[in-house]
Amino acid sequence: MKPFAYRRVDDVPAAVRAAGDGARVRFLAGGTNLIDLMKQGVEEPEQLVDVSRLPLTAIEETARGEVTLGALARNSDVAAHRVIRMRYPALAEALLSGASPQLRNMATVGGNLLQRTRCPYFTDPAFAECNKRRPGSGCAARQGYTRMHAILGASDACIATHPSDMAVALAVLDAMIDVTGPDGDRSLAIGDFHRLPGATPHVETNLRPGELIVAVRLPASPFARRSHYVKVRDRASYAFALVSVAAAVGLDGGGMIRAARLALGGVAHKPWRVPAAEEALIGRRADSRAYADAADLLLQGARPLRDNAFKIELARRTVVRALTVAATRG
Amino acid sequence: MPDVVGTPLERVDGQAKVTGAATYTADHRLPHLAHAVLVTSAIAQGRIESIDAVAAASVPGVLAVLTHENAPRARGRLGRDAEDNHAIQALQDAEIRYAGQPVAVVVAETLEQAREAARRVVLMYKETAPQLGLDPVRGRSFRPRHVAYEKPDTARGAAKTALERSPVRLEAVYTTSRLTQNPMEPHATIASWDGPRELTLHDATQGLFDCRARVAKIFGLRPGDVRVVSPYLGGGFGSKGPVWSHVIIAVLAAKHVGRPVKLALERPQMFGPVGWRGRTRQTVALGAERDGTLTTVQHHTLAETSTFDSFMEPCGLPARMLYSSGTSVTTHRLVRASIATPSYARAPGWATGTFALECAMDELAWALGMDPVELRLRNHADEDPASGRPWSSKHLRECYRIGAARFGWHQRPPQPGVWREGGRRIGWGMATSVYPTHRSEASALARLHDDGTLLVETGSQDLGTGTYTILTQIAADALGTSPGRVSVRLGDTRLPESPLSGGSQTAASAGSAVHEAVCALRAQLVRLAVGDAASPLHGAPADAVCVEDGRIFDSRVFGKGESLESLLVRQGRAHVETRATAAPGPEAKRYAMYAFGAQFAEVRVDHELGIVRVSRMVGVFDVGRALNARTARSQLLGGMVWGIGMALIEDTVIDGRLGRVVTANLADYHVPVDADVPDLDVSWIGAPDEHVNAVGAKGVGELGITGTAAAIANAVFHATGRRVRDLPITLDKVL
């Protein structure tokens, strides 16, 4: 690793101050992605601001029935929390399907949101062409090995996918991301947090320089209990998703769908949600035909690459599977 | 005393391993040790145009940056040499032959400094387009000189005609992926020049003496002036057999900086520069009568090798010997590619060849409407079809019978694709396992101390195989003492010479040497007692004198004897010592020597999503005598786990344009995790082989991976009706 200055901060304002303009400063929480990328020479901060001891670890219910996850709550703690398990099971499942027990103990909520793609052409600087690492240099992945790459929302500049499982579950739970920065506090909806690559794949989120995630809020939801996360991967554990689905359904007494949420992981630069797919489910009977129709809408515009055409059909079937299980839950 | 050999004695190195006390190569600390980090090529083919080491050299603590421009010249050959050692690249020229080729080494005071400086070395290349296909394009392939030291092509009888005339024919092409051994311990070397012509290496090697010989040759030293040490080895699976580039580079670096240098490979550097199992494309043709009798077995292998060296994965070897058939043909061809040279990976040729052959047999069974086990039995070879020799021992029929019973094979639904349970499609498959029994000359020393404890020494290796333990058992039995009184020393070329731990030969080789050395020691003790006027055994006939449980006594007369300690002490001997060298005898020419087995697999397929999971396996093996029930079982289990990886998971992917490995880490290259491995039931017949060696053992380290992938692939067919012939069977091939 290149040398860097290390400092620890005690409170949030100190963290924001320490971040300065954010250019060559990085916040260090669990380190499971940042330290990995620093060893690879992909991230080369001049200063690490250790925020891991900030008092942002609480997982709490608010008076409004929301659940707040402190940005520094460990992935394993969130997954094990009784309120999360009972009220937002897809989130617990998503977290538990990610990484390994060791990494889940280290990784934080905030860090999980900010983890970067696993595209090998990005993580290995020996590949000169990577618009994420070096804007304008090209994309070596397009003509390369594309099994793990995007079928939706990609651009000529970048075909990478976002590797987070948690973010996919948060997407269907309508999470809000609370951040603070030099210009004060604000909140972003999860759907507005991550960006598609477009012409600027090096800009991955809508965070402003120097901003720190302080919490993730889960709105009270009458149907989040009926949620499920399915992750499909190349070995039984400790592997990134080829395709994943987070699904949530609200049903009435007669088995008709009142509300629905669907998001795909492993297929795009951010969790992939299509409102039309969810709307199309409302009023339909909760059965595999409805689910298949929703899947078709969710996958509209999917474009296969040389090695990942199978993801389209796989995603379709995984959507049906996730909705089927979600509907039987609770 | 009852025999210790055969019992499940707990590993004698177990305490060290579970307390963190076992020292592997990179754990060793030497005074003035400097740390080296390798820099490897980003391109697959071309030349280095320039190397800018200024930034690297300016990192505080850096002692040297060596490149082809300034590295000391190695005197001996680095290409494939007369001893058939792999060609390596040790900073001697500017040519790039594969991505990951070593191109520089940075030496620094600390590991962190060396790592940082290594990243700062700037290389400019002139790149040429790499060649990467494995296609049977006419004119591009060539015949290797040998395959595992056998002829590359064989033919028996009029095979072509036999195939044409067979009422039932099966011809199919099978492919296996590029598999990287990835032992958990990365390769590492500590090189220390103790004088201008004296060198000590701590090296993670499966072959101490091979390493010594090659290093000595390259540096113009006498073998006796090079010492190689490796008491604990964190796995090898073939990759630590050859001497690879980094070993020579470490020695060069140590010479250059005048200090001991430790060089450990980083995980991405384990993909290529230290060998891997190359891709294969195997065409199998089987002809049979309607009753299943084989008329011909034809097996053609095309494999990849590098542009500068030839290594052939010998897939056709099983086809030459496994089944009785009137005719047979096997051929082997290589295609050059801009990749690192493939090398030995667990059961080279046998793992890959049994995949193709055993899938083809399964396909033939289905075409005939015959039980796959029945087809194997129908074509059981009662003697070796390749050599005509009798088997040294063969209990394969029992393996099929017992395995089928343990598995419940007779309940198998006869139709593929119809068995469903719990939302999964269930399938069963089976295959034959086979691996040759090797043995090489080995030497050992046995020393009895005047406190009655026994030390045996041999320059062999324990890479998790249990060598320390089985040699303890062999020695204990040979002297009639308890294992607690025996200690074993391995892993040092100062000890008597033993062969490389490969080909599952260690038990046979080092085991025989230890057995002979301790037997010779026993005979020596008898001579000493019988010739000693002060001994109760004075004048007794030698064949009436027994050594047992620390005592030497006359078997004819109760109470006439003494302790070994008293014998030695009285004679003023601190110890008694013998050496022995054991070598294979004429048995290797008289018999065909193989270990066999039968494996049965059950898969549960999530058919909608294409996910295949192995839900249970049964393996019954004929390994001759299992020297230690615990370690033998572990070796067989480990082989089967490798088979699961080979069948379903493992693939080293190289970018088709750039020639770089895109799975050069353990997140992208998947080895099986615990959750991939179900209940595995392993057992063995246990009948000792009278001919292979004194200990009756046929080797267990590699047998477990042979046939496994086929059993799984055959089960996938039974579950889904879909025949997948290309490994690994990932979900996109089943969807």
Place this chain on the structure above:
Amino acid sequence: MPDPAFTEPIGGERALAPAWINGVPHPLPDDPRVTLLDFLREQLGLTGTKVGCDHGQCGACTVIVNGRRVNACLTLAVTVAGDQVTTVEGLARPDGRLHAVQAAFLEHDAFQCGYCTPGQLCSAAALLDELALGEPSAVTPAVERVADIVLTDDEIRERMSGNLCRCGAYTNIVAAVRAAARAQNAHGRVR
């Protein structure tokens, strides 16, 4: 409450508190780049913890920090100031009596080459604590039902999947963890 990571200020700038490694305090390195893994091996000579991949992808470097299993290779040493770190060398009791997982691994031959074993042992020891706390895994049926974990073989496999074993000792590792869990249930907390 004062942050245990810092010692009392001496002339202004706070110094980092030592890390407690197997119960012994050690001052942390000046260079923040040094990982906990390298700190243990290179600076403290505790070579029991191994380098497998250096990128959190194999689990060979698993140690226990404040009761939780983590990968030492992705942990900067400076971040464990004031923390309790247990390595394989610290699993056994001071009198040499082995931890339940060590004894179980020996008895069930849950290792071959032994290189991944220190990481497996720390993982297994921490796993037992996770079980006691009722923490679910990806294979726990009905994660929404908060109840005691039933330790099936599939639970053990999933919970140990963060520790690669290339020798393929998984079958025996599962048996060993099962036995250690049983021993712990029988005798209360083992340590």
